[in-house]
Every structure is written in structure tokens, then in C-alpha cells.
Amino acid sequence: MASGISLKELAAELKLAPSTVSRALNDSYEISEATKKKVISMAEKLNYHANPFARSLRENKSKTIAVIIPERINSFFAQVMDGIEEVAQEHGYHLLIYNTHEDLEREMKIVNLLLNGRADAIAMSVTSQTKDSSHLQKLHNRGLPIIFFDRVSPEIPTTKFITNDYESTFEGTKHLIQQGCKKIAFLTLGKDLSISKERQRGFQDAITSEGWELQPSMIVQCCHEEETNVKLIEELLLSPNRPDGILSSVEKLAFATYHAVKRTDLRIPYDLKLISFSNASTASLLNPALTTITQPALTIGYECAKLLIKKLTKPNHYDLIDQVITIPSKITIRESTCQD
Amino acid sequence: MASGISLKELAAELKLAPSTVSRALNDSYEISEATKKKVISMAEKLNYHANPFARSLRENKSKTIAVIIPERINSFFAQVMDGIEEVAQEHGYHLLIYNTHEDLEREMKIVNLLLNGRADAIAMSVTSQTKDSSHLQKLHNRGLPIIFFDRVSPEIPTTKFITNDYESTFEGTKHLIQQGCKKIAFLTLGKDLSISKERQRGFQDAITSEGWELQPSMIVQCCHEEETNVKLIEELLLSPNRPDGILSSVEKLAFATYHAVKRTDLRIPYDLKLISFSNASTASLLNPALTTITQPALTIGYECAKLLIKKLTKPNHYDLIDQVITIPSKITIRESTCQD
DNA sequence: TTGTATGCGTTATCAA
DNA sequence: TTGATAACGCATACAA
Numbered sequence: 001m002a003s004g005i006s007l008k009e010l011a012a013e014l015k016l017a018p019s020t021v022s023r024a025l026n027d028s029y030e031i032s033e034a035t036k037k038k039v040i041s042m043a044e045k046l047n048y049h050a051n052p053f054a055r056s057l058r059e060n061k062s063k064t065i066a067v068i069i070p071e072r073i074n075s076f077f078a079q080v081m082d083g084i085e086e087v088a089q090e091h092g093y094h095l096l097i098y099n100t101h102e103d104l105e106r107e108m109k110i111v112n113l114l115l116n117g118r119a120d121a122i123a124m125s126v127t128s129q130t131k132d133s134s135h136l137q138k139l140h141n142r143g144l145p146i147i148f149f150d151r152v153s154p155e156i157p158t159t160k161f162i163t164n165d166y167e168s169t170f171e172g173t174k175h176l177i178q179q180g181c182k183k184i185a186f187l188t189l190g191k192d193l194s195i196s197k198e199r200q201r202g203f204q205d206a207i208t209s210e211g212w213e214l215q216p217s218m219i220v221q222c223c224h225e226e227e228t229n230v231k232l233i234e235e236l237l238l239s240p241n242r243p244d245g246i247l248s249s250v251e252k253l254a255f256a257t258y259h260a261v262k263r264t265d266l267r268i269p270y271d272l273k274l275i276s277f278s279n280a281s282t283a284s285l286l287n288p289a290l291t292t293i294t295q296p297a298l299t300i301g302y303e304c305a306k307l308l309i310k311k312l313t314k315p316n317h318y319d320l321i322d323q324v325i326t327i328p329s330k331i332t333i334r335e336s337t338c339q340d
Numbered sequence: 341m342a343s344g345i346s347l348k349e350l351a352a353e354l355k356l357a358p359s360t361v362s363r364a365l366n367d368s369y370e371i372s373e374a375t376k377k378k379v380i381s382m383a384e385k386l387n388y389h390a391n392p393f394a395r396s397l398r399e400n401k402s403k404t405i406a407v408i409i410p411e412r413i414n415s416f417f418a419q420v421m422d423g424i425e426e427v428a429q430e431h432g433y434h435l436l437i438y439n440t441h442e443d444l445e446r447e448m449k450i451v452n453l454l455l456n457g458r459a460d461a462i463a464m465s466v467t468s469q470t471k472d473s474s475h476l477q478k479l480h481n482r483g484l485p486i487i488f489f490d491r492v493s494p495e496i497p498t499t500k501f502i503t504n505d506y507e508s509t510f511e512g513t514k515h516l517i518q519q520g521c522k523k524i525a526f527l528t529l530g531k532d533l534s535i536s537k538e539r540q541r542g543f544q545d546a547i548t549s550e551g552w553e554l555q556p557s558m559i560v561q562c563c564h565e566e567e568t569n570v571k572l573i574e575e576l577l578l579s580p581n582r583p584d585g586i587l588s589s590v591e592k593l594a595f596a597t598y599h600a601v602k603r604t605d606l607r608i609p610y611d612l613k614l615i616s617f618s619n620a621s622t623a624s625l626l627n628p629a630l631t632t633i634t635q636p637a638l639t640i641g642y643e644c645a646k647l648l649i650k651k652l653t654k655p656n657h658y659d660l661i662d663q664v665i666t667i668p669s670k671i672t673i674r675e676s677t678c679q680d
Numbered sequence: 681t682t683g684t685a686t687g688c689g690t691t692a693t694c695a696a
Numbered sequence: 697t698t699g700a701t702a703a704c705g706c707a708t709a710c711a712a
Binding site for chain 4 (some may be wrong): 356357358359360362370371372375392396397399400578
Binding site (some may be wrong): 005047049050051052054055056057062064067072073075078081082085089094095096097099104113116117118136142143255258259280281282284285286287288289 | 599622629
């Protein structure tokens with residue numbers, strides 16, 4: 001790699017000491033304006049760029065935040081990342097991004113990789129398999145600022161950003177009931193996830209608040225294999241005990257439901273009403289348009305990055321205290337839950 | 341940040357010289373097996389992790405690849421990134437990711453940021469505004485390995501990965517014609533982009549090959565503002581001279597078309613047939629299901645990363661020669677282009 | 681206001 | 697087979 005010139009070379013060119021040049025470039029108060037001008041213009045002329053590794057080594061910080069997500073092709077995570085990036089770029093931070101593909105092994109590997117301090121902080125959403133949190137604990141113990149969004153790890157005492165999972169699911173379920181559903185299934189992923197539990201609790205409470213009995217077969221544990229999910233849901237829909245409403249707690253399971261329905265002669269919303277957590281911009285274009293619980297993804301991203309950067313730039317004034325910050329979701333009613 | 345112990349401290353603990361420990365950890369042939377064992381086990385015990393910045397500084401490489409995309413909420417780019425990450429992770433590379441939001445200013449800023457060597461190589465797709473390539477030229481002149489995918493910069497003599505834009509669009513247009521379209525519009529973004537030009541050329545050649553005359557009003561230049569595009573397309577659809585077929589060269593413009601159609605009393609595919617470049621997994625769930633030209637996104641990602649890593653690990657054996665590598669797209673016919 | 685010297689944590693060269 | 701030393705490029709404490 002033909003890297004650029006160093007501070008020392010730049011200083012030699014200017015007939016100044018490297019320290020002077022360094023200070024000039026960092027706009028130190030001890031350097032005269034005249035010198036600063038000279039230094040800056042020469043730096044530009046010679047195309048000088050400070051070596052980030054030397055700086056990181058010296059200052060023990062990398063101006064880098066690592067973001068770990070379980071899935072990239074997911075409108076929620078993509079929006080969160082856009083939010084994080086927006087704020088990070090503003091503050092001169094770089095983003096190291098890792099996709100665990102919902103694979104715990106991979107998550108552990110990535111987390112271990114970050115143990116070396118490559119990133120100054122971490123924002124993450126765990127995989128749906130993540131139950132044990134010792135790998136995350138290790139990171140946290142090292143003093144590396146870490147926060148969670150959406151898929152949080154409750155055991156780690158830090159700040160977490162989520163949406164009102166319980167309430168949204170409760171309301172979503174109530175909406176299905178209002179629209180005439182008598183038997184509702186709940187599609188979920190990763191039963192150990194705290195948000196899954198909350199969503200399921202919201203669902204169950206909505207059901208029992210009607211005086212209905214909760215049917216275990218209506219809690220459908222899905223996996224990450226699209227085709228497997230489609231089959232699972234298809235079976236559910238073909239069973240004599242089939243639901244007339246589905247609340248999908250994960251976007252991709254809503255899509256799987258559409259596919260499953262296509263394989264039957266059921267029609268949404270006439271034979272089956274569907275509501276799902278989803279941030280897909282195409283929700284309104286689906287056939288039929290999907291009623292969604294939309295999470296404030298961009299805001300969550302902003303807040304994560306803002307908090308992390310505050311913590312990094314003013315470590316003594318801010319702390320990632322052990323709290324859960326809830327930002328509400330919004331339900332948008334569309335055809336998939338229309339009254340017949 | 342409570343960072344871990346250093347090599348020196350580890351060496352002290354072991355009563356060995358730092359250089360010995362370093363060599364042991366790097367599995368040097370000059371170190372005895374016994375010492376290696378001791379060192380490794382002590383390193384594990386004390387939770388030693390090499391400081392990546394010290395190493396980068398010393399070795400003048402960062403094991404990091406920067407990926408620059410114009411848009412994150414886009415199934416094509418998301419898939420390419422997944423592909424790049426897959427290969428990068430395999431080889432121990434990290435990914436620094438930047439979204440330009442189709443903004444040239446931002447692209448220039450990011451590119452300048454990378455001038456300092458923070459990444460060992462770059463894989464990028466330019467914004468639809470990018471016409472002048474001097475900022476990219478600067479990067480290339482520095483000797484930083486850079487390759488392009490999809491939205492390439494023709495002036496930079498390096499390897500570029502694209503799909504068969506001309507042929508796909510030609511075929512797509514022919515398909516519309518076969519399905520009975522008599523007047524076809526072409527939706528495009530960024531008229532300076534080489535792939536846009538290729539796609540437009542494919543479209544035009546398909547039209548003229550029918551002996552039809554090309555109508556300038558059927559080439560619709562869109563922008564990045566969703567609502568503006570929807571209005572533009574709506575106007576097109578309401579004009580007396582309205583098309584009965586649309587080929588959208590960009591996924592988001594297909595979605596905009598769906599929205600625009602909803603505002604009219606036209607129906608796809610009866611009054612308007614639609615085909616679009618898109619990698620959206622929900623294409624088949626849209627109303628109606630969208631006929632797509634699907635790019636080999638994952639493969640493009642793999643190939644980008646493989647080539648870059650080859651170049652980085654064996655700089656003398658591989659070169660990013662100035663060539664365009666074409667990987668064909670696949671047309672999937674769905675309802676949106678059905679015969680009446 | 682500027683210069684000198686040191687060290688951040690590695691790895692590589694040279695010596696033992 | 698191991699150890700001492702220097703250097704990567706920068707920023708800071710201290711000196712002038």
C-alpha cells in the first residue's frame with residue numbers, strides 16, 4: 001500500500017518539530033495562528049492524513065462503534081443501523097458491522113473478536129438463540145461500553161432500548177379480536193428472548209382478558225429456515241383446529257404466513273386475519289396490505305448512538321445505567337385485518 | 341476503558357522476553373513447542389488479546405475492508421453486503437460500512453475519510469449523482485485497492501462487478517412487448533450512472549428493434565424523494581399519452597409505481613404491466629406479485645470480497661485489473677406482467 | 681510559542 | 697531457542 005506521508009515528514013518539509021505540527025493540526029491554543037495556517041496549507045498540499053492506528057494506539061480509542069445485528073435483510077435492523085450511522089457520522093465515528101445470522105456460535109466469535117478493543121463501544125441485538133450471556137458478560141466486565149436494542153440481554157446491567165412489546169402485542173391481539181377473530185395464533189422465534197416473552201405475555205393477557213382459554217397449540221415456535229416455517233404455518237392452517245387470526249411477532253414470519261396461505265385455499269382477511277411486527281415499507285403493497293406494528297427503528301438507532309457517544313466523549317458525566325428505555329410502536333391497520 | 345493486559349505484561353508474568361511471547365503467539369517456527377504451550381495457556385488464563393492498533397501500525401494493515409453503499413434499505417445492497425461479510429469473516433477481515441444515502445457530498449466525505457488508510461481496501465457502489473470521479477481517483481492513486489459493484493465508476497481502472505444490465509433490460513422490455521404492451525415507459529435514476537445508461541440502452545434497443553419509435557416522454561427520470569417519484573409516476577399514468585407497460589430499472593421505483601397506481605383507477609396488470617429490477621424477497625407477495633429482474637447479489641458480494649482478499653494477501657499474484665466482470669441476472673415472471 | 685524526548689503495543693532485526 | 701533493541705506514527709509532558 002502506497003500510504004501517505006507521516007507527521008515527521010510533514011514537519012521536515014515545514015522545518016518545524018513534529019510536535020508543533022501535531023499541535024497545529026489539532027488546533028492547539030499554544031500554536032500561533034500563522035504557524036497553524038502554514039501547517040494546514042502544507043498538510044493539504046502534501047495530502048497529509050494522520051495515521052488512525054498510531055492515533056488509536058496513542059489515545060487508546062478508535063473512534064469506532066461496533067454494531068452487531070442478527071439479520072441484515074430486515075427492515076427494522078436496517079433502519080436502526082441507518083439511525084446509528086447518522087449520529088455516528090456526525091460525531092466522526094466509524095461503524096464496524098457484524099451480522100450474526102441468528103447464529104449463537106457466530107455471535108460468540110464476534111463478541112470475542114471485540115474483546116481486543118477494536119471498537120470503543122458496542123450496540124447490539126442478540127440472536128434469538130442467545131440464552132446464556134456469559135460471552136456478553138465478559139465484554140461488559142472489560143469495561144467496554146455496550147448497549148442493547150430490541151433483542152436485549154437482561155442479565156447485563158446496561159442501558160437497553162426497546163419498544164413497548166407487551167402493550168403493542170396486547171393491543172394487536174385485541175384488534176384481531178375486535179375484528180371478529182375467535183381463535184388466534186401467535187408466531188414467535190427464540191422463546192428465551194426477553195422481547196419474545198414480553199410479546200407472548202401481551203398476547204396471552206389479551207386472550208385471557210376475554211375470558212378465553214389459552215390453547216398451547218396456538219403458540220407457534222418458528223425457526224430461521226424460511227421453508228420450514230412456511231410448512232409449519234401451512235400445517236397450522238390446514239389443521240381442524242386452525243386459527244382465524246395470527247399475530248406474528250417477527251416480520252419474516254408474516255411473510256412466511258403469506259406464503260403458507262397461498263398454498264391453501266384460505267384468503268386473508270376473510271378466513272384469516274394477520275397482524276405483524278414489521279417495519280417494511282412495502283407492507284402497504286402486499287396482497288393484501290399488511291396490518292403492522294411498526295417499531296420506532298430510526299429513533300432507536302439515534303438514541304443508541306447518542307447515548308454511546310455521550311458515554312465515550314464524557315465518560316464521567318454519563319453512565320450506561322441499568323435501565324430499559326421504551327419507545328412506543330405504532331399500529332397501522334390495513335386490509336389484512338379488515339372486517340369481512 | 342479498562343483494556344486488557346499487554347504483551348509486555350504477559351511476558352513479565354511468564355518471565356520471558358516480549359519478543360519471545362510475540363513469536364510464540366504467532367506460532368513462529370523458532371519457538372519450542374513447550375514454550376508455545378506455556379505462553380498460549382498463560383495468554384488464555386490472563387485473557388490476553390493483541391492490540392489491533394499496535395499491530396496495524398506495525399504491519400501497516402488493518403484487516404479491515406470498507407464497504408460503501410448508496411442505500412441500506414435495499415434488498416440488493418443488503419444481500420451484497422451479506423456476501424462480502426461472509427467471505428470477509430472467513431478470512432478474519434472486519435467490515436467498515438458507510439451509507440452515502442445517494443448523496444454525492446457524503447460520498448466525497450467518506451471517501452476522503454478513507455484516504456488515511458483506515459481500511460485496507462474498498463468495495464463500493466457509487467451514488468446515482470456521481471459523475472465526476474476525481475475523489476475516487478484520489479483513492480485509487482493512493483494505491484488503495486478499490487473495486488466497484490453495480491454502480492461502477494468507469495474511469496477508475498480497476499475490477500468491477502455488474503450484472504448483464506443491457507441484456508436483462510432488453511429481455512425485460514421484450515417480455516412486456518410479448519405480453520401485449522404497446523407503449524412502455526422506462527423509470528430510471530441518475531442518468532450519469534453507467535449501469536443506468538446500459539439499462540436504458542437495452543430498453544431503447546428493444547423498443548426500436550420492434551420498429552417502434554422511441555418517445556422521449558417515456559424515459560422517466562426519477563429522484564430519491566419517494567413522494568416526488570410517486571407523483572411523477574401518477575402524472576405519467578394520468579396523461580393522455582400514458583404507457584401500458586413500465587420497466588423500472590430500480591427497485592424503489594417499482595414500489596413508487598405501486599403507490600402511484602393505487603391513486604388512479606388503473607389496475608396492474610390489466611391496464612399497466614410492470615417489471616422491475618429487484619431482489620426483494622417479498623416480490624411474490626405484492627399485489628399483484630411483481631415480475632422481477634433479480635441480480636446475483638450474494639454472488640457479487642462473494643466475488644468482490646474474494647478478489648479483494650486475494651489482492652490483499654497475495655499482492656504480487658493478483659491484480660485488480662481494469663475489467664468488468666458480468667454475472668447474469670434472472671427474470672422471474674409473475675402476475676404484474678400477466679397477459680389479460 | 682516552539683522543540684525534545686518518551687511511550688502507546690506490536691513485530692522484526694540482530695545478537696546471544 | 698531466546699533476548700535486547702528499534703521502529704511503526706502519533707500526542708503529550710516537559711524543557712526552552
